[in-house]
Amino acid sequence: MLQIVPLDARDDGQFTAWYLALHAGATAGRHAPIVVSATAMRSQLLHQTRAVRHAFGAFNGDQCRGTAVLERDTQDNTHLGEVDVNVPPEHRRQGIGTLLLQQLSEVAAEVGLTTLLGEITVVDHTSPGLAFTRRHGFHSVHTENRLVLDLPLSPSRLAELVQTSDAAEHDYSVTSWAGPTPAEHLTALAQLKTGMNAEVPAGDVDADPEVVTPADLNGRDQRLQDRGYLSLVSLVTAPDGEPAGYSQLLVQGDDPTSAVQDDTYVLTRHRGHRIGAWLKTTNLNALQTAVPTALHVHTWTDETNRAMHTINTQFGFRVVEVMHEMQRGGR
Secondary structure (H helix, E strand, O other), X not given: OEEEEEOOOOOXXXXXXXXXXXXXXXXXXXXXXXXXOHHHHHHHHHOOOOEEEEEEXXXXXXXXXXXXXXXXXXXXXXXXXXXXXXXXXXXXXXXXXXXXXXXXXXXXXXXXXOEEEXXXXXXXXXXXXXXXXXXXXXXXXXXXXXXXXXXXXXXXXHHHHHOOOOOHHHOOEEEEEEOOOOHHHHHHHHHHHHHHHHHOOOOOOOOOOXXXXXXXXXXXXXXXXXXXXXXXXXXXXXXOOOEEEEEEEEEEOXXXXXXXXXXXXXXXXXXXXXXXXXXXXXXXXXXXXXXXXXXXXXXXXXXXXXXXXHHHHHHOOEEEEEEEXXXXXXX
């Protein structure tokens, strides 16, 4: 008998079966997919702060046939819930995903959420996510390409890429670090992240851009460290001392073969010097030194962001799938 039950992340057996189902469903048919590690996921479920997660599994005895997570923020965009449903291929087309989504919808209603948002990856016409979410009243409000860069890049290639930027010749400087943000850079990086959140294309997603404070950034850094992530950040400063841009890479400790390009952002008034290329090259140098096992870097770029697509193409990134943000409801 199939049962939809809340996940107890403290139960080793239940969590292991649940995570294996999540991983199987999230990776099926995809090239070098990025999935949150078991360690990080368990930490997220056991140590919840401003982000609250409701997790469920579709169990037949000890076997998990599908997973579902509803995540909501208790401080920003409190009307919004992010949903994630995964069913391994061998258990699809049996109504399991529908049951799991219904469970998340009930919880969302109970806690007063008015908007549900989920990410769907489309590789080709056989990808099932779009049809599934559309059947349940969701529609696509934003798309981004997922791109992958194969590593390593040779020192000569990295040298060629950094030489495309003339920022250093105009007295810009770059500072890099690994791990939590140094205290002297918290304010600058928080301001840049807030600027990026306000400017990055977001389609018709029913959410307000997040304002990041130094305290928020400090807390986020600590959570990343607790969950086993390595953060690599490069920050560019203008000749007058103003923070001009930054780039951040994240590597899961459980998967040192892949890195995620979390952000790359340059303030509008400092564009035109290819600071983005300088930042990316600096971070890739740091990545290949710190994590020589890394084979791929993953990034997501809005289809309309031609400038970033141009830079990514020059680095060797290639599009492997399209991510759709699917939304239901609204304020």
